[in-house]
Amino acid sequence: MYVIAxxxxxxSVFAVFFMQKYPAMPVFTNVxxxxxxxxxxxxxxxxxxxAQSLNEPDExxxxxxKSTRTVTGQPGNKYWQNRAHYDISxxxxxxxxVIKGSETITxxxxxPDTLRSIVMKLILNQHRPDxxxxxxxxxxxxxxxxxxRSFLVNGKKSKWxxxxxxxxxxxxxxxxxxxxxxxxxxxxDWQYTIARQAGREGMLDSTTFYLAYFYPRIAVYDxxxxxxxxxxxxxxxxxxxxxxxxxxxxxxxxxxxxxxxxLKNADQVLEPPVAARLQRAAVSDSTITIxxxxxxxxxxxxxxxxxxxxxxxxxxxxxxxLGLSDHYIWEAASVIVDExxxxxxxxxxxxxxxxxxxxxxxxxxxxxLNWYSHQMPGVPYPYPKMTAFEGNADMEYPMxxxxxxxDGPNGRRVSDHEIAHTWFPFYMGTNETRYAFMDExxxxxxxxxxGRSYSATDASELYKIKRVKPWIYNTAKKSEVPIITPSYELxxxxxxxxxxxxxxxxxxxxxxxxxxLFKKCLLAYMDRWNGKHPVPWDFFNTxxxxxxxxxxxxxxxxFFSKHYIDLAIxxxxxxxxxxVITIANKGGFAIPFNxxxxxxxxTVGGTHVSPAVWEQNDKxxxxxxxxxxxxxxxxxxxxxxxxxxxxxxxxxLK
Numbered sequence: 001m002y003v004i005a006x007x008x009x010x011x012s013v014f015a016v017f018f019m020q021k022y023p024a025m026p027v028f029t030n031v032x033x034x035x036x037x038x039x040x041x042x043x044x045x046x047x048x049x050x051a052q053s054l055n056e057p058d059e060x061x062x063x064x065x066k067s068t069r070t071v072t073g074q075p076g077n078k079y080w081q082n083r084a085h086y087d088i089s090x091x092x093x094x095x096x097x098v099i100k101g102s103e104t105i106t107x108x109x110x111x112p113d114t115l116r117s118i119v120m121k122l123i124l125n126q127h128r129p130d131x132x133x134x135x136x137x138x139x140x141x142x143x144x145x146x147x148x149r150s151f152l153v154n155g156k157k158s159k160w161x162x163x164x165x166x167x168x169x170x171x172x173x174x175x176x177x178x179x180x181x182x183x184x185x186x187x188x189d190w191q192y193t194i195a196r197q198a199g200r201e202g203m204l205d206s207t208t209f210y211l212a213y214f215y216p217r218i219a220v221y222d223x224x225x226x227x228x229x230x231x232x233x234x235x236x237x238x239x240x241x242x243x244x245x246x247x248x249x250x251x252x253x254x255x256x257x258x259x260x261x262x263l264k265n266a267d268q269v270l271e272p273p274v275a276a277r278l279q280r281a282a283v284s285d286s287t288i289t290i291x292x293x294x295x296x297x298x299x300x301x302x303x304x305x306x307x308x309x310x311x312x313x314x315x316x317x318x319x320x321x322l323g324l325s326d327h328y329i330w331e332a333a334s335v336i337v338d339e340x341x342x343x344x345x346x347x348x349x350x351x352x353x354x355x356x357x358x359x360x361x362x363x364x365x366x367x368x369l370n371w372y373s374h375q376m377p378g379v380p381y382p383y384p385k386m387t388a389f390e391g392n393a394d395m396e397y398p399m400x401x402x403x404x405x406x407d408g409p410n411g412r413r414v415s416d417h418e419i420a421h422t423w424f425p426f427y428m429g430t431n432e433t434r435y436a437f438m439d440e441x442x443x444x445x446x447x448x449x450x451g452r453s454y455s456a457t458d459a460s461e462l463y464k465i466k467r468v469k470p471w472i473y474n475t476a477k478k479s480e481v482p483i484i485t486p487s488y489e490l491x492x493x494x495x496x497x498x499x500x501x502x503x504x505x506x507x508x509x510x511x512x513x514x515x516x517l518f519k520k521c522l523l524a525y526m527d528r529w530n531g532k533h534p535v536p537w538d539f540f541n542t543x544x545x546x547x548x549x550x551x552x553x554x555x556x557x558x559f560f561s562k563h564y565i566d567l568a569i570x571x572x573x574x575x576x577x578x579x580v581i582t583i584a585n586k587g588g589f590a591i592p593f594n595x596x597x598x599x600x601x602x603t604v605g606g607t608h609v610s611p612a613v614w615e616q617n618d619k620x621x622x623x624x625x626x627x628x629x630x631x632x633x634x635x636x637x638x639x640x641x642x643x644x645x646x647x648x649x650x651x652x653l654k
Contacts, residue, residue, distance in 0.1 A: 054552050055484075055560055059224050060537045068223040069535075073542030074528050080110045081222060081533060084243045088215055091250040092324055093307070094207045097194045099214060105186040107178075107218055115178040119227040120170050122146050123213035124192055124201075126234050131167040134235030134491070140197035146216065152187040168232040169219060188216050199234075200393045200402065201321075207255075208325040208352075210391050210402055213238075217319075220431075222533050230433045235494055236487040237432035237439075240318035242531050247312045251324050254299045256291060258330075258350050258387045259322035260399045261314030269308045274301055281332035282346055287362045290330040293353050297327075314398065316531060318429055321397035323389040329353060335366040337373040338380035345369055345381045351390035355405035361388045364412055368419045371450050377423055377522055386422070388415060396421035396443075409458055413447050413466070420446035428529040435536055436487040436494070437559075441502025448503070448640075460640060468642045471500035472565055475644070480562040484536060504565075504591070504641060505558040511592040512554065512611045513547060521546040553615050554590060563588030567636050568648035570620070578626040581634055585621065590614035591641040599629040600654075630654075 063069040067076040090101040109115055125131060125145035145167075148160045153174065161172060178184050194209055195202040201212035220228045220239050228239050249257045266275045274291055281288040291301045302308050314320060332348040347365040351358035365388055373380045383399045391402035394414050401418035405411070424442035425432055432439050444467055451459025474496070481490070483497050483505070490497060510518040525534070525542040540555045557563065566587030573580045581595055591614075596606035605627060613621040625631075636649045643649055 054537070054540060054555055056537060060535065063223055066223065069538060071541055072545040073525070073538050073540070074545075075532055075538075078112075079223065079532070080112070082110050082220075082241055083108045084218055084241060085245075086215070086217075086243055086320075087246045088320070089248040089250070089309075090211070090214065090322075091307075092194075092209055092211065093250075093252055094209065094255075094324075094326075097196075097203065098191060099194055099209075099211065100189075100191040101215055102187070102189045103215055105188070105218060106183055107186065108183050109178045109180060109221075111221060111223070112180050113221075114180065115174065115221065117171050117173045117227075118178075118184075118186075119219040119221070119229060120172060121217045121219050121232070122168055122170065123217075123232050123238075125167045126232050127195055128167055132231055132233050134233040134494075137234075138197065141195050141199070141202075143193050143195050146190050146192045148216070149189040149191060150187070151189075154185055155187075166229075166231060169229055171227070171229070186218075190216060198391055198393070200395045204325075204391055208323070208328060210321070210323045210389065210393075212321040212395075212397060212402070213319075220429075220533070224533070224535055228431070228433070230488050232433075233488070235491075236434075236436055236498075238319070239431040239433045240429065242316050242318055242429055245312075245314045245317065245320050247314070247320050247322070248309050249312070249322055249324070250307050250309045252326075253304055253306060253308060254296060254302055255308070255324050255326045256296075256301060256328065256330055256350070257310040257322055257324045258348060258389055258400070259310070259312045260317060260320040260397060261312035262384055264311045264313055265309075269302055269310050271300055271302065278332065281348075282334050283344065284333050285335065285366070287331050287333045290332055290348075293327060293329055317383075317398040318426060319398055321400045321402075323350060323387075323391070323400075323402070325350065327352065328390065329358075331362050333362050333366055335370050337369055339374075343380070345383065346385040348385060348387040349389075350387060351405065355390045357405040357407050357411045358388070358390055361415065364415060365419060368416050368450060371453060372420060372423065372446065375453070376446065376449050376519065377526060378519065379423060379427065379523065379526055381422060382427060383422070386419065394418065396426075398422075398426050409451075409454075409462055410466075412454075413451060413459075413462055416450050417443045417447040420450075423526070427526060427531075429531070429533045431533065431535070433488055434486050435484075436498035437483050437502035438534070438536065438539065440498040441506060444499045444503035445506045448507075463640060464642060467500050467503055468640060471496045472642045472644050480564055482561055483559045501558070504589075507640065508558065508589075508591055508611050509543075509551075509554065512590075513549070517547055554611070557588070557590045557614070557618055561588060564644055565589050565591055565638060565641050566644045567591075567593060567638065568645075569634055569636055569651040572631065572634055572651060572653060574630075575624075577628065578624060579631055579634075581623045581625065581636075583621050583623060583636060585614060585619055587644060588618060589641075590618055591638055593636055593638045593641065595623050595625065596635045596637060597625055597631050598633040598635075599627070599631055601629065603629065 067078040070076050085106045088103040092099050127143040128145040129142050151158050151160045198204045201210050203209055220241050277288055277290045295301050328350040330350050334344040334346045337345045347362050349358055349361040369381045385399055388401050390405055392404045393402040395402045396418040403415050420443040425439035430438040448463045481493050483501050521543045524546040544551050564587040568584045568586055570582040570584050590611040592611050594608050598604055632654045634651045
């Protein structure tokens with residue numbers, strides 16, 4: 001059975017590849033549709049194909065067959081995805097905790113399928129006492145969730161029928177099926193009570209709220225699994241389509257609002273001096289205080305109307321979020337993120353007067369936007385602005401981060417990490433719920449790389465403390481599950497598989513390919529899947545394709561195994577022109593490492609070893625050190641790739 005399964009997997013991949021590569025050759029296409037004929041071909045070269053094939057789920061094989069995705073990692077010529085336009089109005093009137101909203105959703109079915117139902121996400125139902133939850137929640141976290149007050153489909157009143165056994169999504173049958181190329185309109189009125197405990201969203205104080213995931217949204221319907229019906233548990237994050245948003249936020253006078261998108265009516269909601277400072281900040285390298293604490297105390301920030309409605313618009317984004325306060329200091333500046341066009345992006349900060357770390361947030365954020373745009377990944381920041389809002393979630397949203405005020409390098413690391421999420425997952429709409437390593441692993445890697453531009457030593461030590469040690473020194477067997485495991489299946493292992501291990505995998509891959517080729521592959525992947533929904537095999541296949549190297553051995557080693565990091569020096573043999581060191585890979589991961597030698601007479605030497613040493617044999621490697629002097633001590637050091645058992649990384653020979 002195992003051999004037949006291997007044949008079928010290799011057959012599917014090869015046949016699809018051949019038909020995509022040579023679509024004008026019907027004779028050969030028909031030949032390869034014949035399984036017995038292919039078995040003959042496969043037996044001719046089966047060892048090579050088995051060695052090169054990756055484990056691919058049925059979903060990805062079907063996507064190849066449908067030509068929505070390709071074995072080279074590019075979107076197929078029949079790739080599609082659905083979109084929507086959200087027109088949202090929401091009111092928040094502290095001290096009341098009741099948030100009321102209405103929205104009109106225009107949804108486009110670009111799929112080849114007729115949709116007979118719509119799946120709606122109701123993320124805030126995660127606050128309900130009966131919801132499945134990642135971790136514990138106290139009373140201040142709990143609420144009754146979202147209440148749907150009215151619901152119309154294409155102008156007709158429709159009944160909101162709750163699905164059995166679910167909390168954060170509902171499947172709603174359509175009276176009239178939605179065919180390919182058709183649109184439907186939904187009108188929804190809703191309300192909820194904001195939680196007293198602020199995490200990713202909630203009440204920060206009696207007059208400071210952060211609203212996220214606050215509106216009913218249509219789930220993703222994709223070419224890969226269809227409707228996303230994953231329950232939100234508060235752990236693994238989100239999966240959203242790219243949409244257009246018009247967001248209107250009504251708040252009391254003297255309240256400021258910061259949100260995803262561009263503020264379209266600054267002159268209508270802000271006092272003229274404040275609006276003028278906001279306009280200056282859009283072209284200023286220096287930090288400008290848009291509104292200080294005294295401005296709020298004197299009620300000199302907003303127009304004097306009882307309620308002001310702030311209007312934001314955002315295009316081609318996967319979500320919107322907002323914060324509001326009547327006492328948060330508001331600062332901003334801007335930075336050039338695209339040298340070719342001279343385009344600038346604004347960096348805003350909103351924070352309480354006690355948040356010392358935020359006093360440098362605007363300039364730290366400017367640096368991050370500039371560095372990520374020009375260095376790694378080297379893609380210009382795609383949005384017109386970014387806002388850092390003081391909360392306690394350390395969480396990302398399009399054009400917004402909700403971060404704690406943390407002093408010192410660790411605070412900057414956190415804000416760098418959250419800003420990095422702009423490129424992963426928001427530049428590409430990855431499914432964080434299913435494959436969190438596709439965004440958290442990259443953000444963890446980017447936080448290290450930008451940190452090295454401040455201080456290589458400090459960044460490396462902080463990375464070891466935050467990203468490596470929590471995993472490598474956790475010896476519980478349950479901590480070792482393959483990275484490819486769906487994130488929603490994980491509990492204790494979630495952070496290891498989302499952040500720690502994949503980040504090390506990306507760093508190992510960079511060492512394997514070299515920084516230039518690594519970046520070339522990464523940029524190709526980002527360009528191919530910008531504004532789309534990549535899955536891991538699109539990433540793997542793109543790197544294989546663009547690098548011109550058969551990297552499946554590496555993907556299998558890092559993403560499909562239960563490996564960890566543990567090297568050991570087995571023996572040292574003296575040869576005519578040096579020494580041969582045999583190193584056992586007891587943990588299994590294909591990591592780079594250094595071999596250092598202390599020679600008689602006090603001299604030192606050594607060499608760096610690429611992960612390529614493990615391609616043919618991931619159990620044992622031999623490393624040659626040239627030289628005729630006798631060796632006193634040999635040491636193996638993985639640097640960032642900390643060893644679970646470092647005691648056998650050193651061998652004394654004298």
